[in-house]
Amino acid sequence: MNDTRMFEKFGQSLAKVPGAEVHLIGQSSSQKSEKSSNIFFHRLPNFKRLSFKRISAQWKIYKIIHKLKPEVIIITTAELLPLMAICKILFKAEIYYDVQENYFKNITSQPTYPALLRPMLAYPLRLLEKLSTRFISHYFLAERSYATEMTFLAGKHTVLENKFKPNKHFESWKTFPVTVNPVELHLLYSGTISEVYGMWEAIALADRLFVLNNKTKLTIIGFCPQETTYRKIRKNIAEKPYINLIGGNKLVPHPEIIKAINHASVGLLPYRDNPSTRDCMPTKLFEYLANCLPVLIPENPLWEAMVQQSKAGFSVNFTEPDALNILNRLTSGSFYPGGQPKHVFWQEEERKLLSFFNEKLLNS
Structure with a gap:
């Protein structure tokens, strides 16, 4: 909920949209989030990867959405796709999907699940993703490669890479070029x-x-x-x-x-x-x-x-x-001879995100 992409990047960026009210639903770390007049948190109980609490969390999410009746819903995980189909029908909300992982590749390539179980999880999930394109208005992609790996997105996507979002206290204090202390590594x-x-x-x-x-x-x-x-x-x-x-x-x-x-x-x-x-x-x-x-x-x-x-x-x-x-x-050796790189910050991605939603507001 207050993780780096959901809160620091999407949440704080979308809070800049005129008249916007941003609600974040998810698990939370112990971090105390910066207060904002138009960002609200709805905390889910912590649960493990495979647990009943993870399934029951969907009911909690639905109840929150039913109460808020938002105009726009952005999801960050494929397991919420069936629930979003229901929300699309009941609340007429615009559904957007922030694709942070290619779950099909992750499941089939990584040893997280037993080998025999992987195709049983991966292929139904990929089918679900393909079917969901009917009600997903737009996709935000955390990786450029997802555009070619997930061809069923049909071009309705915007790449928003996971670049660094500094907090308000961030400043570059290092001297350049940067060197590594040979005494303490x-x-x-x-x-x-x-x-x-x-x-x-x-x-x-x-x-x-x-x-x-x-x-x-x-x-x-x-x-x-x-x-x-x-x-x-x-x-x-x-x-x-x-x-x-x-x-x-x-x-x-x-x-x-x-x-x-x-x-x-x-x-x-x-x-x-x-x-x-x-x-x-x-x-x-x-x-x-x-x-x-x-x-x-x-x-x-x-x-x-x-x-x-x-x-x-x-x-x-x-x-x-x-x-x-x-x-x-x-x-x-010496590193960063040209100083702090500028192309690795969230600022440019935020510009694309705000441009997308401001254009939506103008056309609504």
């Missing part, structure tokens, strides 16, 4: 904690670098959606005082993640090569670049082009990392 892994996103590769790299430099430390901050993975991580780092886990089994407020970025010296994006992430631009990459944090990325042409544009870091083989070479390149 502070690595950061932030965001969703999972095997596909390279959780184990981040820990393995920290282990190797710690052998070379015992001042090395790794901060892992974010939420781990799989309980078994979380327990394995806790066991793995139990006797590694140089690795600190923040969050793990609970949501972490976004300002805490940004704070961790500003205290780190190197950001890690040790993603494993996977069809579900290969053509996507990670949110954390925008966050690292906006905060001028040197980064290590896998060998991915899309990400390499983005990083090279600002000379923000370099690619490494996270499967078999050459720790000594990485350490030498980090501590002897």
Whole structure:
């Protein structure tokens, strides 16, 4: 509900539309959201990926919508599509879908679900997405690649990438070019904690670098959606005082993640090569670049082009990392020689979003 895209980006941006009243429905972290005269929160109870509470939450959402009778509804997950069909009929609301994930690719490519169960989940969901185009007025896409991966959108979409949305206290305090302190090497892994996103590769790299430099430390901050993975991580780092886990089994407020970025010296994006992430631009990459944090990325042409544009870091083989070479390149190099990159901020995406809705108001 008060996560970075729903609240900080869409919510706060849409609150600028003249006469708009923005209501956000969802789970909440412990973050205290900035107060606004026209943004209202409706909190759902926290639930796990597979649970009865997740199903019952739909009834709670319906009751809230029934009470508010909004003119516009923006959903952020495919599981709400059947409910939105009902709302379209009953309340005549305009339904928009903010596509944050390609669920079909995620389910079929990632090991979240058992192999035999994946097609049973993925194909009915894709069918549901295709059928829903009849009542979805427009799609907002978090990734450019979704436009070609989801051809059934029929062109009625706007790409709004997950670029960095600074708060009102944000300022660039770093001196350029940015250098990495050879004495204290502070690595950061932030965001969703999972095997596909390279959780184990981040820990393995920290282990190797710690052998070379015992001042090395790794901060892992974010939420781990799989309980078994979380327990394995806790066991793995139990006797590694140089690795600190923040969050793990609970949501972490976004300002805490940004704070961790500003205290780190190197950001890690040790993603494993996977069809579900290969053509996507990670949110954390925008966050690292906006905060001028040197980064290590896998060998991915899309990400390499983005990083090279600002000379923000370099690619490494996270499967078999050459720790000594990485350490030498980090501590002897300089990054962001041209200063803070401007193309990684939400401002341009906000302009597109507000332009879309202001045009709708003019034509209504």
